[in-house]
Amino acid sequence: MSGTDAQVQIRQMKKEDIAGAANLVARAMNENEGKWADKTMNFHFECMEKGMNDGREYYLWWKADKIQGIVGLHHYEWGPPENVWLAWFAVDPMLQGQGFGKRLLDAVHEKAGDLGYQKFFIETYLHPDFEKAIRFYKKYGFTEHGRIDNYLPDGSQMLVLGKSI
Numbered sequence: 001m002s003g004t005d006a007q008v009q010i011r012q013m014k015k016e017d018i019a020g021a022a023n024l025v026a027r028a029m030n031e032n033e034g035k036w037a038d039k040t041m042n043f044h045f046e047c048m049e050k051g052m053n054d055g056r057e058y059y060l061w062w063k064a065d066k067i068q069g070i071v072g073l074h075h076y077e078w079g080p081p082e083n084v085w086l087a088w089f090a091v092d093p094m095l096q097g098q099g100f101g102k103r104l105l106d107a108v109h110e111k112a113g114d115l116g117y118q119k120f121f122i123e124t125y126l127h128p129d130f131e132k133a134i135r136f137y138k139k140y141g142f143t144e145h146g147r148i149d150n151y152l153p154d155g156s157q158m159l160v161l162g163k164s165i
Ligand SMILES: CC(C)(COP(=O)(O)OP(=O)(O)OC[C@H]1O[C@@H](n2cnc3c(N)ncnc32)[C@H](O)[C@@H]1OP(=O)(O)O)[C@@H](O)C(=O)NCCC(=O)NCCS
Pocket: 004, 028, 029, 088, 089, 090, 091, 092, 095, 096, 097, 098, 099, 100, 101, 102, 103, 122, 123, 124, 125, 129, 130, 132, 133, 135, 136, 139
């Protein structure tokens, strides 16, 4: 079986994975997103330690003792129970374009279905750093659900994509 034929197995993230996961986000997206990922993930584990459910789950794809991919599910506790948002989705830049992103998306799609969610949403941005990701999501069935003007500090729009689970 070649590397690209191999299935992507995901496992739930642990607190000690935060630095590696945020580093992957920074390399795949940009430094700023890496900092936000670090903050979000630290908040998540602090909530868990205090017995609070923040509606979030993070999964990692490991290969050769290294984090090669990350994906999160964010559910707003105050929102419709069937909705979930894909968050911090990234594949190591060295491994992109070989079909691993699709396998990671399939794995988290299955996980979201098992958790009872029915609608997938993604918050992304009309900015050059995310062009590749937007093309990827649309190729795999996500459609545009809305835009928010002037969302990022540089004036970029937020783009919401969605798909049934
Ligand atoms: C979005 C992302 C996770 C996709 O991961 P990926 O591993 O590159 O995805 P895939 O390889 O499955 O698909 C990407 C492309 O490679 C192509 N591809 C798939 N299998 C392939 C293979 N075996 N050989 C060559 N190309 C292949 C796909 O057709 C797709 O083509 P496209 O460029 O026309 O869309 C990745 O690009 C990434 O980490 N981006 C930066 C982070 C980011 O922006 N995340 C989203 C934030 S909202």
